[in-house]
Amino acid sequence: xxxxxxxxxxxxxxxxxxxxxxxxxxxxxxxxxxxxxxxxxxxxxxxxxxxxxxxxxxxxxxxxxxxxxxxxxxxxxxxxxxxxxxxxxxxxxxxxxxxxxxxxxxxxxxxxxxxxxxxxxxxxxxxxxxxxxxxxxxxxxxxxxxxxxxxxxxxxxxxxxxxxxxxxxxxxxxxxxxxxxxxxxxxxxxxxxxxxxxxxxxxxxxxxxxxxxxxxxxxxxxxxxxxxxxxxxxxxxxxxxxxxxxxxxxxxxxxxxxxxxxxxxxxxxxxxxxxxxxxxxxxxxxxxxxxxxxxxxxxxxxxxxxxxxxxxxxxxxxxxxxxxxxxxxxxxxxxxxxxxxxxxxxxxxxxxxxxxxxxxxxxxxxxxxxxxxxxxxxxxxxxxxxxxxxxxxxxxxxxxxxxxxxxxxxxxxxxxxxxxxxxxxxxxxxxxxxxxxxxxxxxxxxxxxxxxxxxxxxxxxxxxxxxxxxxxxxxxxxxxxxxxx
Numbered sequence: 001x002x003x004x005x006x007x008x009x010x011x012x013x014x015x016x017x018x019x020x021x022x023x024x025x026x027x028x029x030x031x032x033x034x035x036x037x038x039x040x041x042x043x044x045x046x047x048x049x050x051x052x053x054x055x056x057x058x059x060x061x062x063x064x065x066x067x068x069x070x071x072x073x074x075x076x077x078x079x080x081x082x083x084x085x086x087x088x089x090x091x092x093x094x095x096x097x098x099x100x101x102x103x104x105x106x107x108x109x110x111x112x113x114x115x116x117x118x119x120x121x122x123x124x125x126x127x128x129x130x131x132x133x134x135x136x137x138x139x140x141x142x143x144x145x146x147x148x149x150x151x152x153x154x155x156x157x158x159x160x161x162x163x164x165x166x167x168x169x170x171x172x173x174x175x176x177x178x179x180x181x182x183x184x185x186x187x188x189x190x191x192x193x194x195x196x197x198x199x200x201x202x203x204x205x206x207x208x209x210x211x212x213x214x215x216x217x218x219x220x221x222x223x224x225x226x227x228x229x230x231x232x233x234x235x236x237x238x239x240x241x242x243x244x245x246x247x248x249x250x251x252x253x254x255x256x257x258x259x260x261x262x263x264x265x266x267x268x269x270x271x272x273x274x275x276x277x278x279x280x281x282x283x284x285x286x287x288x289x290x291x292x293x294x295x296x297x298x299x300x301x302x303x304x305x306x307x308x309x310x311x312x313x314x315x316x317x318x319x320x321x322x323x324x325x326x327x328x329x330x331x332x333x334x335x336x337x338x339x340x341x342x343x344x345x346x347x348x349x350x351x352x353x354x355x356x357x358x359x360x361x362x363x364x365x366x367x368x369x370x371x372x373x374x375x376x377x378x379x380x381x382x383x384x385x386x387x388x389x390x391x392x393x394x395x396x397x398x399x400x401x402x403x404x405x406x407x408x409x410x411x412x413x414x415x416x417x418x419x420x421x422x423x424x425x426x427x428x429x430x431x432x433x434x435x436x437x438x439x440x441x442x443x444x445x446x447x448x449x450x451x452x453x454x455x456x457x458x459x460x461x462x463x464x465x466x467x468x469x470x471x472x473x474x475x476x477x478x479x480x481x482x483x484x485x
Contacts, residue, residue: 048167048243052175054216055162056182058118058155061125061209063186065094065148070304070322071194072202076141079199086138088440091304093142094149095433097128101153102429106422108154113230114162114223117154122210125151133203144203151210156405157425161417164409165223166243169476173340173406180402181333187303188326195323224254225477229261229414253476260478261414279484280420283411286469287424290349290404293461295431297356298454299396301439302389321386325393332397344473345407346465348399353461355395360455363388367448388451400461404428410472413481 069091077087101121109117128147135141160179167175186209193202221239228236236257240250303325339348366385373381412420442450472480 047245048171048175051166051220051243052163052178054213054220055118055159056178057209057213057216058121058159059179059182060186060189061148061206061213062152062155063183063188064190064206064209065152065186066183066300066303067187067190067326068194068202068206069094071191072199075199080135080137080141082138084440088437090138090141090145092433092437093145094152095429095436097146097149097151098153098156098429099149099426099433101150101155102157102425103153103422105154105157105425106418106420109158109161109226109421110418113226114158114165115217115220117158118162119214119217121151121154121158122214123151124148125155125210126207129203129206132206133200148206153425153429156428157421160405160409161421162223164406164477165225166221166239168244169474170341172410173345173473174337176406176409177333177337177340177402179405180397181330181337184326184329184333184397184401188323188330191323191326225257225261225414228257233258256476256478260481280413280416283413283481283484284416284420284424287404287408287412287420288427289464290407290469291424291428292431293457293464294400294404295428295435296454296457297353297396297400297461298360298435298439298450298457299392299401300432300435301442301450301454302392304436304439325389328390329393329397329401332394333401336398336402340403340406341473344471345399345403346469346471349403349465349469350399350462352395352399352401352403353458353465355398356392356400357455357458357462359388359391359395360451360458361388362391364448364451364455367446367451371448392454395458407469407472410477410480411470411484413484414477 069087073087076082076090077084082090105117108120112120124147128144128149128151131140131144131147133144135144160176163176163179164172190202193205197205221242222235224236224240224243227233227239237250237254240254240257241248244250244253336348363385366381366388370381370385408421408424412424439450442453470480470483475483
């Protein structure tokens with residue numbers, strides 16, 4: 001067991017330090033049966049799985065925000081008398097807000113901790129959903145969308161970083177993939193509930209994940225690596241002991257963390273000029289590249305406008321097909337979480353990008369042929385386009401959905417994580433905004449041409465992964481980051 005200091009109370013047992021340290025649980029050696037009972041209770045109730053389950057509420061609201069505009073488009077436009085361009089602005093403002101949140105996410109998470117960052121992000125998110133629910137015109141609607149986007153921008157950086165920093169190396173891949181699984185659950189919930197509930201009620205439901213997240217954060221420890229970097233060594237040891245179990249010897253892991261952050265001082269922020277060093281620019285290039293290519297694959301264009309795509313393809317039950325896509329994402333992402341630590345990150349990324357390239361080509365061929373083939377064949381082509389879109393979602397869910405966030409959180413050195421993580425997250429949301437804004441225009445121009453562009457980008461992603469992305473399976477964060485030196 002890690003050493004502990006005398007807090008002046010003169011008593012052994014468990015205590016709760018100040019909230020800013022995030023180390024809510026401290027165990028001392030004791031002969032008291034009551035203290036032993038408390039320790040057993042804590043060991044059983046406070047675990048890595050509880051931590052991940054609580055912070056996963058953040059990505060659920062992330063996915064709910066992404067899926068919200070799909071089933072509500074018609075009702076919002078009718079109730080508030082909006083035009084299609086005005087609704088497109090509403091949809092895209094989530095990405096604008098997220099870009100602002102992404103810029104500040106690294107610094108917020110660096111100075112007040114991962115838990116504090118999630119608490120900060122929850123406030124504008126809740127307020128934003130409430131504003132949307134009472135909106136009587138586009139100005140309030142857009143203000144609410146910006147606020148929810150800002151909160152999600154912080155969440156999208158902080159959650160994968162927190163999970164990577166608290167997870168043991170043998171579970172880091174599967175637990176890290178829970179981030180994307182939660183996003184897909186949020187999307188599916190928005191699709192499903194949007195079929196039955198008015199858009200204002202749906203917006204109120206959007207407040208629930210963060211409303212539960214805030215009190216939940218009081219029951220989990222702060223990231224031990226952040227605590228170590230802040231110079232809170234004993235709190236780091238306490239946090240790690242809680243995460244690994246009170247009977248686990250954490251000496252080696254604590255020493256690794258201490259060595260890793262030895263060159264970093266409290267409050268130190270690396271300068272932009274230092275990012276030119278290979279040990280920094282190479283992992284940053286990989287992180288930005290994967291997160292940008294994830295979006296340029298066109299997945300947001302498909303998810304945001306799936307109803308229109310299915311309708312254009314001649315599929316009559318386009319709302320049911322959209323819900324089916326959301327459910328499929330949850331199932332496949334759930335399956336992939338069990339594969340990340342067995343098959344590895346690179347293999348799943350290669351499989352994912354290859355599937356997306358082939359499926360995009362299939363969808364493009366179906367849309368092109370629809371313009372030249374007789375109407376008798378349109379039913380077959382509609383089925384072909386549906387198969388292509390289903391394969392596209394499967395391919396994305398297998399790897400490109402979860403793994404870029406996981407790798408970003410793994411490869412960035414601790415002393416540049418705040419700056420580099422903000423840059424990578426900003427790049428992701430900028431690419432998402434470009435795809436969301438361009439997708440309606442591209443689909444109006446040519447559905448076949450749109451998916452051909454997505455196929456080319458997915459093929460490039462396969463090349464990028466094969467040539468530059470390292471395998472991080474089975475290595476500690478410190479080993480991964482040391483490999484770039």
